[in-house]
Ligand SMILES: O=C(O)CCC(=O)C(=O)O
């Protein structure tokens with residue numbers, strides 16, 4: 143696959159997205175163009191003036207710390223392997239994108255909340271349904287309040303991308319109604335002895351894009367020259383990166399940039415919201431993204447099946463269910479880490 147690479151960038155841009163929430167159409171267009179440049183050249187950028195209050199973010203941090211500070215047995219009461227829609231506590235070692243290198247992290251996974259009588263849930267669509275919540279005062283309210291806010295920022299960005307790409311209104315956002323968009327609460331514990339352990343190995347994200355709020359430095363992204371570039375910590379920003387689905391929709395005009403988390407000397411939390419398309423969306427290069435004579439560079443992908451297949455191949459409890467014949471890989475599933483820029487760089491990292 144010969145798709146574009148990001149440029150040999152040395153830093154990632156910051157974009158003030160306040161105009162996306164206002165009514166000044168010229169300012170909106172200018173912001174959309176900045177988003178477009180960043181999506182094409184870098185695949186990563188900070189967004190500032192995103193509108194999520196500090197108190198909302200602080201409540202998320204406080205609740206997350208309270209949860210991860212619980213004894214292991216209490217956390218395991220919410221073990222993700224007890225859930226039938228992939229919600230709950232992910233102990234260190236459970237998720238292994240590269241089985242030869244364990245990530246030094248634990249996590250708590252939640253997603254778009256759907257009630258048990260929703261048709262998708264009744265139909266048994268993977269990963270759809272209700273969240274699992276620990277019995278901690280205010281945890282569900284505070285964490286889901288952040289979810290709603292960051293999801294709304296994602297919607298505003300999706301609109302901006304439509305504009306940046308010259309697409310019709312709803313060409314992208316019309317496929318985002320009740321998506322399997324996960325919010326992960328991630329904890330990278332401080333371990334002074336594990337100096338060369340990775341926090342999280344190199345990868346691209348599977349969805350349209352990700353909105354990340356870390357609490358400390360450690361994130362690195364790979365530029366078009368194959369060099370790892372540090373993403374300095376900014377308290378006032380969310381970090382946005384393009385994922386596989388937007389790379390495919392744009393026929394490679396936007397790049398899903400590889401990234402990783404290196405071990406840092408401090409305890410670190412991070413909060414990625416993976417902004418996905420609706421489960422049954424077919425993601426394929428959009429006709430409007432093909433110039434005359436261009437051919438699609440990507441096979442179509444079923445959004446939800448792609449997420450589910452990648453998840454099955456990277457979580458131990460799901461690998462076991464697969465081996466036991468309790469679940470099946472969706473038809474046409476791709477191997478883990480075989481798509482986009484990451485697949486091209488895989489041997490370099
Ligand atoms: O923790 C971070 O800064 C990044 C996490 C990440 O890349 C991911 O979970 O996909």
Ligand SMILES: [Fe+2]
Pocket residue numbers: 345346347352401
């Ligand atoms: Fe990621």
